[in-house]
Amino acid sequence: MGPPDPILGVTDAFKRDTNPKKVNLGVGAYRTDEGKPWVLESVRQAEATILKENLDKEYAAISGLAEFCQASARLAFGDDSDVIKNQTNATVQCISGTGSLRIGAAFLAKWYQGNKTVWIPNPTWGNHTSVMKHAGLDVKSYRYYDPKTIGFDFKGAIEDIKNIPETSIILFHACAHNPTGVDPQKEQWDELSSVVKNRNLFVIMDMAYQGFASGNIDEDAYAVRKFAKDKHNMFLAQSYAKNMGLYGERVGALTIVCNDKEDVDRVMSQLKIIIRPMYSNPPINGARIAAKILTNQDIRQLWLKEVKLMADRIITMRKQLVDNLQKVGSKKNWQHITDQIGMFCFTGLDQQQVERLTKEFSIYLTKDGRISMAGLTSKNIEYVANAIHECTK
Amino acid sequence: MPLCRNLRQVKQLLLTVSQARLASTNSFWSNVEMGPPDPILGVTEAFKRDSNPKKINLGVGAYRSDEGKPFVLESVKKADEMILKEKLDKEYAPISGIAEFCQASAKLAFGDDSNVIKNQTNATVQGISGTGSLRIGAAFLAKWFQGNKTIWLPNPSWGNHTPIMKHAGLDVKAYRYYDSKTIGFDFKGAIEDINNIPENSIILFHACAHNPTGVDPQNDQWNELSSVVKKRNLLVFMDMAYQGFASGNIDQDAYAVRQFVKDNHNILLAQSYAKNMGLYGERVGALSVVCNDKEEVDRVMSQLKIIIRPMYSNPPIGGARIAAKILTNPDLRQLWLKEVKQMADRIITMRKQLVSNLNKAGSQKNWQHITNQIGMFCFTGLNAQQVERLTKEFSIYLTKDGRISMAGITSKNNEYLANAMHECTK
DSSP: OOOOOHHHHHHHHHHHOOOTTOEEOOOOSOOOTTSOOOOOHHHHHHHHHHHHTTOOOOOOOTTOOHHHHHHHHHHHHOTTOHHHHTTOEEEEEEEHHHHHHHHHHHHHHHHOOSOOEEEEEESOOTHHHHHHHHHTOEEEEEEOEETTTTEEOHHHHHHHHHTSOTTOEEEEESSSOTTTOOOOOHHHHHHHHHHHHHTTOEEEEEESOTTTTTSOHHHHTHHHHHHHHTTOOEEEEEEOTTTSOOGGGOEEEEEEEOSSHHHHHHHHHHHHHHHHHHHSSOOHHHHHHHHHHHHSHHHHHHHHHHHHHHHHHHHHHHHHHHHHHHHTTOOSOOHHHHHSOSSEEEOOOOHHHHHHHHHHHOEEOOTTSEEEGGGOOTTTHHHHHHHHHHHHO | OHHHHHHHHHHHHHHHHHHHHHHHTTOTTTTOOOOOOOHHHHHHHHHHHOOOTTOEEOOOOSOOOTTSOOOOOHHHHHHHHHHHHHTOOOOOOOTTOOHHHHHHHHHHHHOTTOHHHHHTOEEEEEEEHHHHHHHHHHHHHHHHOOSOOEEEEEESOOTTHHHHHHHHTOEEEEEEOEETTTTEEOHHHHHHHHHTSOTTOEEEEESSSOTTTOOOOOHHHHHHHHHHHHHTTOEEEEEESOTTTTTSOHHHHTHHHHHHHHTTOOOEEEEEOTTTSOOGGGOEEEEEEEOSSHHHHHHHHHHHHHHHHHHHSSOOHHHHHHHHHHHHSHHHHHHHHHHHHHHHHHHHHHHHHHHHHHHHTTOOSOOHHHHHSOSSEEEOOOOHHHHHHHHHHHOEEOOTTSEEEGGGOOTTTHHHHHHHHHHHHO
16 A cells, blocks of 8 residues: 555545634645635636637647647747757657656656766655656755755755766756745856856756746746756756646646757657657647647736736735734744745744644644645635744744 | 877877867767657658648548548537536646546446446546556556566557557567458467466457457457466456447447456456547546455555656546546437447448449459458558558558558548559559
8 A cells, every 4th residue: 555645635634624714735736815726817718719719639749739839948948048049949748747857857867878866955846756766867865945044055055066976967946946935046046057067967947836936937937047048958847737727737848958959859759759658649638728828919918917916916925924923923033934935835833833733723734834825815814823823932 | 209109199089089079069969869750650741741632641540530530529529518617627636537537437448237346346547548548557567566577469569559568667578469361360379379478477458449450359259368368367458449439339349348357357457538539639548457355446546646646646637527528428428429339330331332442443352351350440451562552653641561540531532542452452
């Protein structure tokens, strides 16, 4: 019997709880201020437009919908990027972020001539290790999160990276680090790029929250674009689960950045050889929606507004949580809550405090003290602040 | 001094070589080889380039209407509309997929009255169409099967079977299946080979509408295969990509699956809805592992999820919602059953017309295999040279093994095709 999923366990326990004040801060999906899932208007418009076109349901190419792949690469790298201008991106549609990471990792496991060990930040998304291992890569980690400052351990990261064996592989969360919410500043990204270049490391950029973090798609793509400009050998995994709310449609893209256009054709041929015996070709529905949103000017503008709306609500909840904690008399420093960015927040609570929060207040979160900001609403934020204060005073 | 000069020359040479390599390191992935072109795609590409107005594409493995167009089923369109009206969210499905879809899919395959369904001994997960279901099943066997981790495929089989099994971690061997002399099923050869498969190995069967030959065992032959396989203690993997699409009847096409289950084989089953619901690009499928009891089901499910999660986390919801709606809404289900029979009937009609036209054209050869065979594909029995003539002289595109996709034939091009085949074989 396999071990139960730790995050699902939180949701299961939440469902069983009969306390009317219960709050689920485990869920990693956006919720409105009413606590409901949100299908974006831009998505509904794209769907309606697509329905009218009476398209068939024929197989996509193994590499996916070409229009989607192109638009996706442009969104990540920017229209003025050399990668886009010179068409040195080998981009394939994949099954959301997970699928993009898996195909990219499998490609490295087969073709990468350097050290086939991926260095992931500590901590990282729970599924990263499994994805890499199942694909055939070894996994190690570098310092990232500092529990003392509840922030980025820049010094520790640089130290560790300088000691990573040359030609190894290193993974970064492009923005909105999961689970901590702790991101490097721009100048820190610049230095990381330099150190990584010196060690001759291959870079994996995992971008699951472009637009969703700051509310601005260019801002959130800073690291990706900087590393591309600095000519790193890299691959990028993109997900549209959160920023377009396309979760279950499984929309994502993998781009292997080549430095020679001639490489692109060969790399594409080998990516297809990995995809074909896994699932033949990717699902069309979500990619059609994403392509429509990215290429239809009106719908794209609407989408940019909506992704900013989501980011803003989360930023507001962060501010209100800190305000309420202070209002309720907490003497602790909660600045990290507003310093952090994206869906998740490392509260700094320890395991016992987390247990109290759950047992006494019916507030559900993961043992590491991580909360999903999406679970907070203007209605429950005071209750949550009170409870956190009770458990930490 | 000669030695010094040689050393200097060697150093010079090494410097030149390393500089040359440095200059070419702009191409970071220079070691990546160009993969072999896909043979079937190659056929379609050549077809597209051909300017002959009479050209026919018999390579495509997707259903086409009598007008030669892709066909989105009415039942699918209706299901799509109903779902759109429900304004459902787009939240993640569970790792194992949409439960309603999984249940309905298992019922469709095993039959409502099956013990598997009644006792709930199926561990069923939604998979990414047939390919994805085969891959998850194979990966599960590679990790947990305690017998011989070699899977025996029929010869020939679908081109992608071998890479799927190998990438998943299984070895691949083949048993005799197609008899090129009779252009039919090599029953004797299959039984002989299966009797010699090392005990406790894995064996794969196409449940119906064998791809690429169109050659299926008769019911009584399935019964005997089941018996022989039981004696060798082989684990059976059933690949059912055409339920309903082969004969037009979903129960008939599920005969082998249901017989093996009745004979107490704990089979693995991969289902696809690409063809029978026309859901190709939506990637709808399911993998079922038949277990001994419910407790086994729970453990198997937990391990299937552990394989799925690091591959793509959870499956796409779009197509599974459509399939579930069709299977569980009685009106839509009835409409679908009519439409799948329609597709099967058109293909069966094309088979009959092709044979009739070949006879009309004056062919003396026996073309009975065309109407004996079933499903999307047909092994014509044409050899590589005849295939080349068909393509070069008549702009008819098919794969080198003489396989044609019946879906590419219409009432308009049937006679032209028959004439061409006659010219190349008389």
